[in-house]
Amino acid sequence: MPSLLPVGDPAPADGLLPAPDAPESPADAPRDFGLYVHVPFCRVRCGYCDFNTYTATELRGVKQSDYASQAIDEMTFAAGVLAASGYPHRPLSTVFFGGGTPTLLPAAQLAAMLGAARDTWGLADNAEVTTEANPDSVDAAYLRTLADAGFTRVSFGMQSAVPSVLATLERTHDPARIPSVVGWAKDAGLDVSLDLIYGTPGETLDDWQRSIDAVLENEPDHVSAYALIVEDGTKLARQIRSGQVAAPSDDLQADMYERADAAFGASGYEWYEVSNWARGASHRSRHNLGYWVGHDWWGIGPGSHSYVGSTRWWNVKHPAAYAQRIAAGESPAVGRETIDASARDLERVLLLTRVRGALRVASLAPGARREVAGLIADGLIDGPAALRGTLDLTLRGRLLADAVVRRLT
Numbered sequence: 001m002p003s004l005l006p007v008g009d010p011a012p013a014d015g016l017l018p019a020p021d022a023p024e025s026p027a028d029a030p031r032d033f034g035l036y037v038h039v040p041f042c043r044v045r046c047g048y049c050d051f052n053t054y055t056a057t058e059l060r061g062v063k064q065s066d067y068a069s070q071a072i073d074e075m076t077f078a079a080g081v082l083a084a085s086g087y088p089h090r091p092l093s094t095v096f097f098g099g100g101t102p103t104l105l106p107a108a109q110l111a112a113m114l115g116a117a118r119d120t121w122g123l124a125d126n127a128e129v130t131t132e133a134n135p136d137s138v139d140a141a142y143l144r145t146l147a148d149a150g151f152t153r154v155s156f157g158m159q160s161a162v163p164s165v166l167a168t169l170e171r172t173h174d175p176a177r178i179p180s181v182v183g184w185a186k187d188a189g190l191d192v193s194l195d196l197i198y199g200t201p202g203e204t205l206d207d208w209q210r211s212i213d214a215v216l217e218n219e220p221d222h223v224s225a226y227a228l229i230v231e232d233g234t235k236l237a238r239q240i241r242s243g244q245v246a247a248p249s250d251d252l253q254a255d256m257y258e259r260a261d262a263a264f265g266a267s268g269y270e271w272y273e274v275s276n277w278a279r280g281a282s283h284r285s286r287h288n289l290g291y292w293v294g295h296d297w298w299g300i301g302p303g304s305h306s307y308v309g310s311t312r313w314w315n316v317k318h319p320a321a322y323a324q325r326i327a328a329g330e331s332p333a334v335g336r337e338t339i340d341a342s343a344r345d346l347e348r349v350l351l352l353t354r355v356r357g358a359l360r361v362a363s364l365a366p367g368a369r370r371e372v373a374g375l376i377a378d379g380l381i382d383g384p385a386a387l388r389g390t391l392d393l394t395l396r397g398r399l400l401a402d403a404v405v406r407r408l409t
Ligand SMILES: C[S@@+](CC[C@H](N)C(=O)[O-])C[C@H]1O[C@@H](n2cnc3c(N)ncnc32)[C@H](O)[C@@H]1O
Pocket: 048, 049, 050, 051, 098, 099, 100, 101, 132, 133, 134, 135, 156, 157, 158, 159, 195, 196, 197, 226, 227, 228, 229, 230, 231
């Protein structure tokens, strides 16, 4: 089963939110607003994954083909809630379709959902519109349809270039397909991101180097590289517990991170968040940056989380329960919490520490500011950057980011 939802306060059926805080100064622009659309379907479940996603046999009668219209109904509901709660109309800065596997749906359905988002809120100038895609779920015509509909970016779950590593991860795609899908996406005019996972049981440094090389040969605009996390309740966790496969090694994962950072840096990809590199600032994922820097977003779909003003809430997880609530015209939210100023400040430090150039030393609480000299002395944050006023992790600091955050919070 996918991971559990947090425990919070009950969410009202009408979804109404507390009125927005008054701006601190009349010149303050409202926060940027992003839309996340979750598509909770996968053809098969990968052994390491605990995302809220369902294969055909787990759907309890829900039809994937009905999903786009339910998601569009939630958009209409969302616009009504925001207006009734006193939020000003804001065009969408970013839209992100994630999963699950959004590209299991026909391209026309993704286009219809994007069209509904545009009709509901409008898209800001230069809005970024991304979909995640599994490499075996798209072809040239599919990607062209997305680009024609207004998508600007596609993020492929490549994970590795090595067949044995992909087999351990239970990925279904042939790595030889990556150059084709990247080429089709670029031909359609889409920005391309590739996701990698490192530290898979049995993966060697040489295997990892092959994946890094393959990414660079494909010249994407953006790369994400994630250390494999063994999530409770997954098949991978059971395999490790029974001794069938070895647990990922922290030391090897650190060596892998260093290799990736050196190779990406040498090829013009700058890190801008601990797990993300972009070929120039214009190719950073603005949607993900929105989560980290504290923009508002509405998450559509089963299990999606939203954060607007000072309220965070989460939707019911199963697509059948979600469909029922949407059909009844009720909020699909099952829990919510209010984030007060001190919790927001803590989260700000937690998230911004991992983003390059985002955390001003002057914005830290006095206790955290007193840690800065020690963090520089320990080689965890960059001295010259701190003198210029921002807290930037060094390479060592990125490897020990959680420890840095603990010292600052
Ligand atoms: C929701 S998934 C991806 C979308 C798409 N279904 C796919 O798998 O290609 C987003 C990304 O999260 C990463 N991911 C998922 N589970 C992970 C785990 N247990 N450890 C590390 N990264 C993980 C993968 O790199 C994946 O591409």
